[in-house]
Amino acid sequence: MADRTSPVVPTAPAEAMTPSGINHLVINVRDIEESHRFWTEILGFKQVGVSLRRNGKMRFYSGDHGGQMNHHDIALCENPDLPAPPADWDMFKTPVAVNHIAISMPSREAWLKQLAF
Structure with a gap:
């Protein structure tokens, strides 16, 4: 078609497709x-990029994927106007948008070794 739209309209599936996982996270940080x-x-991620459009205030990180790096698993975006974290952290009573992020390591031993680093 002249307007580059497809005349084919996909049929809606009977049920939602289950995703294969999370592609990446973008986290707003104060510093x-x-x-x-x-x-x-601390966690061992590798910085793999930076956004020049944000004057270096957005960075991209990848974990190890069998010796390969992703474009990014995590991106950090600086926003110094975020509120300070609470003095006394509580998993269930703290008013934050993200409760926690679980990072996969090859084994418990690998995690303990990383923490000792």
């Missing part, structure tokens, strides 16, 4: 340098 150190030095 990109502090968050960068946490995700790289």
